[in-house]
Amino acid sequence: MAQTQFEAAPLDSYAEQITSGIAMLGGLLTLPALFLYLSGMLRNGIAVTGMVITMAVALAMVVWLLLNYAVQPTSYVIEAQRVLIKRRWARAMPVPFEQIMGVSLAAALADMPRFGLRRSFNAGVFGYQGPFRLEQYGAVFFVATNRERLVALARRDRTPLLISPARPRDFVEDLRDVLAKQPATDTAESV
Secondary structure, eight states, X not given: OOOEEEEBOOOOHHHHHHHHHHHHXXXXXXXXXXXXXXXXXXXXXXXXXXXXXXXXXXXXXXXXXHHHHHTOEEEEEEOSSEEEEXXXXXXXXXXXXXXXXXXXXXXXXXXXXXXXXXXXSEEETTEEEEEEEXXXXXXXXXXXXXXXXOEEEEETTSOOEEEOBSSHHHHHHHHHHHHXXXXXXXXXXXX
């Protein structure tokens, strides 16, 4: 079977706004240090602590942005035995077919990452990554960039995985076709 690659959907407007806002805030935090430097207060030893603190916070924000950028999904590849989630700089995330019980569009979850309870990592900067607890749906794991193009992968013994290919309907159809051609696994052996 030839692999089929689906590009990740572009960031939705909420993720773009959050990403831009965090980047802008980090940039604004460097302004006091620039002012202190240009005013000569740093050369006289005055306000060094203020500059160090603002630069440390700005640096922490840059590191956080880079980490979120590193794990942003770029494409979803349907291979012979797995779905492979390729990310910008981080290692690709494989999802073996043995784990996948079903696949469907998840348009009803479009507002969930914003209003659900985030347990860790990221709810909008360069997309949505990490575990969430959604009020109506329970625990899920996001590796997505766009809330309007969500696809849910139901997994055995794991939380559902939500991804966002640019063409969600085509992804669901292709993955269903591939899964239907897979040999049936004996559930009695796996229990």
